[in-house]
Amino acid sequence: MEFVKKLEDRSYRTYKARLMAHRRLVLRNNAWNCSLIAFATSTTVASVGILIEKNMYGRGGDALMVALAILSLVTSLVVSNMNYGARGRAMEANYKMIQQISAELESFFTGQGTDSWSKYHDIHRRYLNAVDSSENHSESDHFRNTQDSLSFKHRRKVRFDTSVTFFPVFTLAVPILVIIPFILWFIRGL
Structure with missing residues (x-):
């Protein structure tokens, strides 16, 4: 039964791709959470520093902190709207469901009886429902x-997708640059 083998191959490929999607979504969720925590912490510390040392960030330090706070808020809203955490959990449930279907298809011909056609249709229906449910x-x-x-x-698409996933890591440069003047000011005051 060639159609069983085709469905087995398709379900396995779908499982592997959904597994990769789950990993990508979880990685993006964690990366953005780290970036936003670092951003909020550094801007809060820097704002406290400006209260004590008015020119810590130059004459435009106040405006810089307001701009960074707005940037942080907008980024937080956008990331929150992307809902990476919930999407990652939903994708995990989906790839596990498809993995189970793929495993059933691997053992389709063992212990089969006269109802193999209805068994195939049931598995195929569950596969289509699993694909549609996520x-x-x-x-x-x-x-x-x-x-x-x-x-x-295709390589360019993979590279672009990877760069989008790791973009939050690059945004960590802003909190680092913001906190450096505070650290230098603090050390000089010791």
């Missing part, structure tokens, strides 16, 4: 699981 994985999640060498276009 957001889809990205093309990059799919490409990360292919064994074939990727075309330039």
Whole structure:
């Protein structure tokens, strides 16, 4: 039964891509949480520093802190709207469901009786329901699981998706740069 093998292969590929999507969403959630915590902490500490030493960040220090606070708020709202944590948990439940279906298909021919056709239709229906019950994985999640060498276009998509995932790590430069003058001021005051 070739159609069983095709569904087995498709469900396994879907499982692997959804697993990658889950990892991507969890990584983005954690990275943005770290970035936002660092941003909030550094701007709060810097604001306290400005209260004590007015020119710690130069003549425009007050405006700089207001701009950073607004940037932090907007970033927080955008990240909150992306809902990476809940999406990651939903994707985890989905890939586990599809993994179970894939495992059932691997053992489809063991212990089969006369009801194999209805068994196949039941598994196929559950697979389609599982696929429909969650957001889809990205093309990059799919490409990360292919064994074939990727075309330039596909590699570019994977690289772009990876850079979006790691963008919060680069945003940590702002809190570091904000906190340095405070640390230098604090050390000079000791």
